[in-house]
Amino acid sequence: MAKQFDSITDDHRKFIASQHMFFCGTAAETGRVNISPKGTDSLPVLGRNRIIWRNLTGSGNETAAHLARINRMTLMWCGFEARPMIMHAYGSARTLHPRDAAFDALNAHFPPDPGARQIYDMTVDLMQTSCGYAVPFYDHKGPRDVLHHWASDKGRDGVAAYWQDRNQHNIDGLPTHILADPDA
Secondary structure (H helix, E strand, C coil), X not given: XXXXXXXXXXXHHHHXXXXXXXXXXXXXXXCCEEEEEEXXXXXXXXXXXXXXXXXXXXXXXXXHHHHXXXXXXXXXXXXCCCCCCEEEEEEEEEEECCCCCCHHHHHCCCCCCCCEEEEEEEEEEEEEEECCCCCCCCCCCCCCCHHHHHHHHHHHHHHHHHHHHXXXXXCCCCECCCCCCCCC
C-alpha cells in the first residue's frame, strides 16, 4: 500500500543516500514525456522539502526545456539491492545555469566537473513510497566516468560549443535556454 508524506523524512533521506541511481520525469503541455536515469552522486537532499541535483552535459536537454514551460518534476528511486521500495518525490523546480548567481553556491555541493550544465533546485510537496516487491535485484558495479572524461577532454570552451550545436532545443523543438536568459 502506498504511503504519502508532506516532506522528506529521515528514513527517506537514508533510502536516497543508499541508492546508486534515480530517475527524473518531466513533461511540457504537449510533446514527449521524458524520463532520465541519473547517478545519485548528483543529488543531495538539502532540507525537509528541498532536493538539488546537477545535470551534466549530454545529448539531450529535455528537463530544462520542460521546466521552462511547466514547472513540475518527479524523481523516483527503486531499491534494486536490498530494501524493496519505490519512492517518488513530486514537486516543482527551478533551473539554474552556470550564468545564474546562485549556480556556484549550489554547484559547490558537487565535485568539480567541466560538463556541469544545470542545477535543478526542487521544492518537494509530496513524497510517496510503495512496496517495490516486484523490482528485481541488480548488483551495483560502480559509477561510469565516461561523461566526466568526455567533458574534461572538451574543456569549458568545447562544452560551450556543444551546447551551441546540440543543447539549445529539446527533441520537440522547445528552447532550453542553455545559452540565453529567457527574459532577455
